[in-house]
Amino acid sequence: MTLEECYKELGGDYNDAIGRLRSVRLLQKFVLKFLEDGSFELLCRSLDEGNIEEAFRAAHTIKGMCQNLGFTALAESDSALTEVLRGGGTDTDGLFAKVKEDYERTADAIRAYQSQL
Secondary structure, three states: OOHHHHHHHHOOOHHHHHHHHOOHHHHHHHHHHHOOOOHHHHHHHHHHHOOHHHHHHHHHHHHHHHHHHOOHHHHHHHHHHHHHHHOOOOOOHHHHHHHHHHHHHHHHHHHHHHHOO
16 A cells, blocks of 8 residues: 555545645654644543543544544544534534544554554
8 A cells, every 4th residue: 555545445535744844754644643642532532531621632633643644534523523622512422433433544544654664
């Protein structure tokens, strides 16, 4: 699997990401580092605990990473969740389910790519 194929699997925009970072090697480095980031786990834990402020920070961090890396599908679903949390909203179950689905799709695609390096 190439990095470009990985992007297709995760619903991302490879050309946007490579245009921003200007190097396949640099893009690969940050794509692989995405798996090491603990923001998704923090989001899950914060929502479980009802800590909306911390959940907002975690969701906002995920959104920024995804926008920078061109992870379009996850960026879009997480953006919707981020805005509800920004307003202090607690009715996040449906939005979080979509974020979780998109996150898992993204992580699975990256792991598949990583396994072939």
